[in-house]
Amino acid sequence: MEDQQSKEVQAVYKQLIEAWNNQNARGMADLFAENGESIGFDGSQSIGREEIFSHLDPIFEHHQTAQFVSKVKNVHLLSSNVVMIRAIAGMIPPQSSDLNPNVNTHHTLILVKKAGKWYIQLFQNTPAQFHGRPELVERMTEELRQLLT
Known part of the structure; x- marks a missing residue:
């Protein structure tokens, strides 16, 4: 993949993460294609920018x-106009400074x-729970913790 394209799509992913971290439902929804789809950590499915916004807005509000x-x-x-990104992510709960390994996740974006x-289509x-393999949870958590320092 060309470096420029890689930078462009990674910038979109970064904007998605920043919009979540800033509790900006409109900012997140607007990154999606008109008929884009979001499947949340709990399996919630939202299709289309407005449905994605309507799903996220009350979460951030409450x-x-x-x-x-x-x-x-x-x-x-x-293809020349379609890219897949795979990422790992962890979450730092409110009033904490460390990751909660119970909510590590794999992010897949098209x-x-x-x-x-x-x-984002x-x-x-x-969830990256790795049932019965706690060493994989710890490995992922440590990889993400490296980003905190």
Whole structure:
């Protein structure tokens, strides 16, 4: 993948994380394609910018959400206008300075380029619980903790 394209799509992912961390539902929703889809940590599915906004806005309005810490693991060009990003993420709960390993997650995004701009077509937030393999949870948590220092 060309470095410029990789930088562009990683910037969109960074904007998504920053919008979450700033509790900006409109900022998050506007990063999605018009018919984009978000699948949340709990399996909630929202399709379309307005539905994504309508799902996120009350969460941010009524809850102090944890802050994401994330790391892009790879970027794959699937076609000239379609890219997949895989990342790992952890969350720092409110009033804490450390990650909660129980909510580590894998982020998978498919981005599409329309009219020269990248949009998120799919964002999936999958729990990384590694059932029966606590060493993998700890390894991921330590990898993310490196980003805190």
